[in-house]
Amino acid sequence: MSSAYQYPTTVAMTGVTVKVEGTHASSFPAVHVCANATNDKGVTLTYDDSCSFTSGSYNPAVEYGTANITVNGEAVEINVKQETSN
Numbered sequence: 001m002s003s004a005y006q007y008p009t010t011v012a013m014t015g016v017t018v019k020v021e022g023t024h025a026s027s028f029p030a031v032h033v034c035a036n037a038t039n040d041k042g043v044t045l046t047y048d049d050s051c052s053f054t055s056g057s058y059n060p061a062v063e064y065g066t067a068n069i070t071v072n073g074e075a076v077e078i079n080v081k082q083e084t085s086n
Contacts, residue, residue: 006041013047018054025056032080035068042068 018030030053035043053061063080070076 004036006036006038008041008044009035010044011046013045013051015050016047017052019052020055020058026058028055029058029063029080030055030061032063032065033069034065037066037068039068042070044070046072 020028020030033043033045035041055061060079064071064076064078065080067078
């Protein structure tokens with residue numbers, strides 16, 4: 001999509017708690033990250049040991065939905081099954 005957000009994204013968190021609660025908590029991650037495919041337009045996420053991500057029994061609590069994502073200085077692999085149809 002040429003009209004989609006086409007910029008790099010940097011998110012830094014310190015002392016953040018992300019907790020999904022409620023009836024449908026087990027259906028959703030605490031954080032879902034997707035990035036543009038272009039190398040200079042990815043996502044960089046950093047967080048320290050004081051951060052916490054929980055989402056009921058949903059696993060993983062932090063989802064990486066695309067490639068081109070760096071977390072705490074390391075490239076991460078896609079860790080969610082991609083939907084192939086509606």
